[in-house]
Amino acid sequence: MGAVFIAAVVFSAISFCRCEILNGFGYILTALIPVTIWFLDDKENQERDDKFIVLKEEVESYGMKVIDNPEWIYAITDASDHLLFGIHSSDGSIEWGAGIPTPIKNKISELAQRVEKLENNATYNTTNQEH
Numbered sequence: 001m002g003a004v005f006i007a008a009v010v011f012s013a014i015s016f017c018r019c020e021i022l023n024g025f026g027y028i029l030t031a032l033i034p035v036t037i038w039f040l041d042d043k044e045n046q047e048r049d050d051k052f053i054v055l056k057e058e059v060e061s062y063g064m065k066v067i068d069n070p071e072w073i074y075a076i077t078d079a080s081d082h083l084l085f086g087i088h089s090s091d092g093s094i095e096w097g098a099g100i101p102t103p104i105k106n107k108i109s110e111l112a113q114r115v116e117k118l119e120n121n122a123t124y125n126t127t128n129q130e131h
Contacts, residue, residue, distance in 0.1 A: 007031070 008031030015024035056066045059076055064084060067075045075086035086095045100108070 008027045011027040012024040015021070015027060052066075059066050063079045065077050065079070065081070067077055069075060071089060073087040073089045073092070076084045078084055083095065087093070088095060
């Protein structure tokens, strides 16, 4: 990107020397716009990388690792490289390495109890209607 900016400055200087003021400003603007976009993108990427490094350090402080793998957008493993949590890059699906997360497990248990209660009520009502 530096070469683009240097070339624009050189062409602008040549244009200004020839009294082609509009061409000179055109060369500068043509270079400034992509350089500005590149700079802003680079700044955002740096901020994202800094946040990821902080997250990685925190995860590693618990004896786990954040892995860099093309199969995963994001993945956390334990110290033995067993997958604890990951998001597939192919379809964005979430993978839990072992077991069911506690909030989901609690909700499933709650739903199972409700279904059992409804089945018992349905059986009780059916039995009472037959007599």
